Amino acid sequence: MARRPRLLPAVGTARNLVTAALEGILAEPAPRRGPGAPGEEATGPAPVRDLPLVLVACSGGPDSLALAAVAAHLAHIGRCRVGAVVVDHGLQPDSAATAEQAAAAARCLGLDPVEVHRVTVDGGRTGPEAxxxxxxxxxxxxxxxxxxxxxxxxxHTLDDQAEQVLLGLARGSGTRSLAGMPARRGLYLRPLLELRRADTEAICAFYGLDPWHDPTNLDPAFARSRVRGEVLPFLEDRLGPGIAQALARTARILGQDADHLEQLSAEAYAALRIPGDDGAVLLPEDGLRGLPAALRQRVLALAALELGAFQPSFERLRAAEALLERQGSAGPVQLGGKVSVHRQVRGRAVLRGQASYGNLVLTSNGSNDGPGVMHSRREPQE
Known part of the structure; x- marks a missing residue:
């Protein structure tokens, strides 16, 4: 009898990480038993159709293909069903063939269902990557x-996380951005954030897989490619090994901080928020002044986001905060996405029949022409 190949340590680690990430989703293992007493049916694992379905977002690259191979193990031992979704962005001449190859590899691993979705990417204002x-x-x-x-x-792997932190640093981002990619967000799980990219390549080799290597990963036109190919290797060379792990650890720490700040901010916003006329949002100035700056800026951002703004920049939030100093202009300050904020002046009510002085007023979609001038209806969007 041929000896089974020894399990690669990275494979065992990856299996444990995926199993831990899916805790609460996987079916309990049910060992097969023989027939019971006369008249009783034999028992065994739950029917496949009753098992939870887990999907792998598979591009055919080393990371996602390794993840598909490791996740397939859970299907083989009856803990869940595992399928794959391949998204063809159509950004390269051979993208359709690459997507079909990724789908074929997933099917060979035993994943089912496996689907290919072709999408249209319109860069618009956000750029092709976004x-x-x-x-x-x-x-x-x-x-x-x-x-x-x-x-x-x-x-996504530890290397992706390290690159994300460096990109955030280069942009001068806040806590949430520097926290990198969360391990869990809704349905989406990233179980391999503790593995290096070299580990996923070794896993592919262990399973005899031939992953696709995205040529844009080496294209210096993209900031992430420059971080991957130049910046991280330079830091490793000049500061010593372990830089990627340190950056990922920083992301994990900041992620906890960001979660706590966001919870406190949501509670403060709920306590301060006053619905105004014509869809405006009012925030009492005294209440805002009483908050630490970290919470005050987040509360202002939450109000702007509720009205449809993009995430306001730090500079825009600081300009909104300056309205609380009651020096100079009463606004409005543009927060992005057609959302503006101004300080309410005396004699210009924004709550019909009620006094409203002492609030910052946020409005959207051009429904405000300046401090204290409210339309009776919303203006149509452009």
Missing amino acids: AARSVRYAALDAAAARLGAAAVLLG
């Missing part, structure tokens, strides 16, 4: 909802 990400998640959302998936697994 636009591709947006349509990719839309396709994954739709597939998960239609198939009734309990979770969608993403193949």
Whole structure:
């Protein structure tokens, strides 16, 4: 009898990480037993159709293909069903063939169902990377909802997390951005954030898989490619090994801090928020002044986001905060996405029949022409 190959340590680690990430979703292992007493039926694992479905977002690259192979193990031992969704962005001439190869590899691993979704990427104002990400998640959302998936697994690794932190630092971002990618967000799970990219390549080799290598990963036109190919290796060379692990650890710490700050901010916003006329949101100035700056800026951002703004920049939030000093202009300050904020002046009510002085007023969609001037109806969007 041929000896089974010894299990690669990275494979065992990855299996444990995926199993831990899916805790609460996986079916309990049910060992097979023989027939019971006369008249009783034999018992065994739950029928396959009753097992929860887990989808792998698979591009055919080393990370997602390794994740598919490891997740397939859970299907083989009867803990869940595992399928795959391949999103073809159509950004490269051979993208359709690459997507079909990824789907074929997933089927060979035993994944079922396996679907290929072709999407159209329109860069618009956000750029091709952000636009591709947006349509990719839309396709994954739709597939998960239609198939009734309990979770969608993403193949991001520790190296991806380190790159994300460096990109956030370069942008001068806040805590949430520096926290990198969360291990869990809704249906989406990233179980391999503790593994290096070299580990996923070794896993592919162990399973005899031939992953696709995205040529854009080496294209210096993209900031992430420059971080991957130049910045991280330079830091490792000059500061010593372990930089990627340190950056990922920083992300994990900041993620906990960001979660706590966001919870406190949501509670403060709920306590301060006053609905105004014509869809405006009022925030009492005294209440805002009483908050620490970290919470005050987040509360202002929450109000802007509720009205449809993009995430306001730090500079825009500081300009909104300056209104509380009651020096100079009463606004408005533009927060992005057609949302503005101004300080309410005396004699200009924004709550019909009630005094409203002493509030910051946030409005959207051009429904305000300046401090204290409120329309009786919303202006149409452009």
